[in-house]
Amino acid sequence: MMASDTAATALPFIDRRNTARRAHLVLGALLVLVSLASLAVGASGTSLWGALMKLAQGDALTLTERVVLWDIRAPRLVMGICVGSALAVSGAVMQGLFRNPLADPGILGVTSGASLGAVTIIVLGAALPAGVQTTLGAGLLPVAAFLGAWASMLLLYRVSTRAGRTSVATMLLAGIALGALFAAFSGILIFLADDMQLRELTFWSLGSLAGASWAKLSIAAPVIVLSLVLASSLGRGLNGLALGEAAAHHMGIPVERTKTIAILAVSAATGTAVAVSGGIGFIGIVVPHLLRLATGPDHRGLLINAGLLGASLLLAADMVARVVVAPAELPIGILTALLGSPVFLWILLRKRGLVDM
Amino acid sequence: MLKATNISVSYGPTQVLHGLNMTARAGTLTAIVGPNGSGKTTLMRALTGDVAFDGTIRLGETDIATAKPYDLAAQRAVLPQATPLAFPFQAVEVVRLGLRGGIETNDRLALTALSRVGLEGYANRFYQELSGGEQQRVQLARVLCQVWRPVVSGSPRWLFLDEPVSSLDIGHQLTVMHIARDFARAGGGVVAVMHDLNLSAMFAHQLVLMQAGQIIGHGAPQEVLTDAQVSRAYGCDIRTSSTPQDGGWFMLPQSAGGQDRAAVKRAG
Numbered sequence: 001m002m003a004s005d006t007a008a009t010a011l012p013f014i015d016r017r018n019t020a021r022r023a024h025l026v027l028g029a030l031l032v033l034v035s036l037a038s039l040a041v042g043a044s045g046t047s048l049w050g051a052l053m054k055l056a057q058g059d060a061l062t063l064t065e066r067v068v069l070w071d072i073r074a075p076r077l078v079m080g081i082c083v084g085s086a087l088a089v090s091g092a093v094m095q096g097l098f099r100n101p102l103a104d105p106g107i108l109g110v111t112s113g114a115s116l117g118a119v120t121i122i123v124l125g126a127a128l129p130a131g132v133q134t135t136l137g138a139g140l141l142p143v144a145a146f147l148g149a150w151a152s153m154l155l156l157y158r159v160s161t162r163a164g165r166t167s168v169a170t171m172l173l174a175g176i177a178l179g180a181l182f183a184a185f186s187g188i189l190i191f192l193a194d195d196m197q198l199r200e201l202t203f204w205s206l207g208s209l210a211g212a213s214w215a216k217l218s219i220a221a222p223v224i225v226l227s228l229v230l231a232s233s234l235g236r237g238l239n240g241l242a243l244g245e246a247a248a249h250h251m252g253i254p255v256e257r258t259k260t261i262a263i264l265a266v267s268a269a270t271g272t273a274v275a276v277s278g279g280i281g282f283i284g285i286v287v288p289h290l291l292r293l294a295t296g297p298d299h300r301g302l303l304i305n306a307g308l309l310g311a312s313l314l315l316a317a318d319m320v321a322r323v324v325v326a327p328a329e330l331p332i333g334i335l336t337a338l339l340g341s342p343v344f345l346w347i348l349l350r351k352r353g354l355v356d357m
Numbered sequence: 358m359l360k361a362t363n364i365s366v367s368y369g370p371t372q373v374l375h376g377l378n379m380t381a382r383a384g385t386l387t388a389i390v391g392p393n394g395s396g397k398t399t400l401m402r403a404l405t406g407d408v409a410f411d412g413t414i415r416l417g418e419t420d421i422a423t424a425k426p427y428d429l430a431a432q433r434a435v436l437p438q439a440t441p442l443a444f445p446f447q448a449v450e451v452v453r454l455g456l457r458g459g460i461e462t463n464d465r466l467a468l469t470a471l472s473r474v475g476l477e478g479y480a481n482r483f484y485q486e487l488s489g490g491e492q493q494r495v496q497l498a499r500v501l502c503q504v505w506r507p508v509v510s511g512s513p514r515w516l517f518l519d520e521p522v523s524s525l526d527i528g529h530q531l532t533v534m535h536i537a538r539d540f541a542r543a544g545g546g547v548v549a550v551m552h553d554l555n556l557s558a559m560f561a562h563q564l565v566l567m568q569a570g571q572i573i574g575h576g577a578p579q580e581v582l583t584d585a586q587v588s589r590a591y592g593c594d595i596r597t598s599s600t601p602q603d604g605g606w607f608m609l610p611q612s613a614g615g616q617d618r619a620a621v622k623r624a625g
Binding site: 013014015016095099100101239240243246247249250251252253254255292293296297298304309 | 405406407425426427428429430431433434435437440442443444447449450451454455465468480481503615
């Protein structure tokens, strides 16, 4: 039909995919730097540099150095990377799924669902059949958190999406209502809990990486890595969904499969993150938002960049949390909210015209 | 060929299409016209597989009720009435989405398609900052990218356009209708839901006139758009006419004599 396929090629234009690709490198380098800093910083005076020098010279590390670096800071580093990337990518996927930049596991009750799952196991876990307890073992808590997150994702999607269209008002109200409902159930369980259980439970309301250990990571890390790999396959599907479900279908995207994978990936990533670190907010909403404004909304680059930036941001917040009132620790959830919400508001005000709610 | 046989669609207890039969040939532009609520858009949504229907619809060899999305996407593209976007996409990024839907992979096509719809130089403009008509043309460029070549290895590809010109000024209405007709002339098939009878008569090779969920006229514009049929379909007294030089069909709203259809109904 249109003969002059080359007519418009002379016009210059900026391809934001190149920006997104450059961002992979920059954010990757940033994550390496923040990771090193995270290993080096802590309440004890142990020096990463000193330990590395010793290793290079073939000397043995002191017991303190080994424990601080290998058993405390290293698992915390890995946990920070896992949880930060899980939260940021979950946010990006949810926003793509709901076609709305306000969707976030924390705001829409998915985190509350995961917490309810975890709280249920802590308080009522002893009542479970012995067979279930021994089969799942330490995996019981993450599995319960995943089921809680999954149930809330499914409910939320069913309630707020009609005939392929998501109503923003319904989504937000449903998310808030579901979150409140799950929190109320959690409240009943907390009311029933004994002193030991209560101590374990306070952790969820605040959010922290302090509980990091290799044992927890052996369960959480594979699940999070798997769900992030699943999520990163969704780029093209979520790009299509941005135009609406019907348009995505017309462009050849398997809409139902994309939705199912998105819901599973978000539930698994959020559920596991909550199980090991409690409810840490705002990473999932701020990170994808910043990246969309800087590198464009193409989900294929966005999902990778969100993982990298989310990990760096959480590690940085964790470092501040560890150092600012040392030797005590600020709950990291407070910090991410303190840093995250003003940034979020600022973005909204500055780019009001571009963010169509 | 697009062939729909005995198509019925119900929304809940209300049946909105009653056993329709229609065909559209590749190489022609078929316009579906009719008053508000006559079932035009529902018929379109059945043809594109967006609503559940009874009956069969075949696009070439493909049964659209059972076809895989990517098989259909390689054969036909669909332009919706309006597409709001929540994320800050730039025009060229929206157009490129269509590139990935079909079988074309040449990135430069996105720029060519933009200039084809009269949006040269708009590549880096934010979609949300464009006017409704410009957004609609960006979407048209996306859809064109999906089925850029009207015929691929001997089989035609299709454009389904749902009110493609409803938010455009007269100049761009003509641009878009020319694009659609050129696509058909090159061997592709075009099915468009249209409001404007004059543009439909001017550009379509075939019309489907609907009223109350039925097809009451199906054929060449001059045959379908008789005074009697148009007056019956739209419920007001309309006289049609033809231009002196080439006998083109046209209709002026003045011919209804300022009659208010709703007022006539109320009085009756």
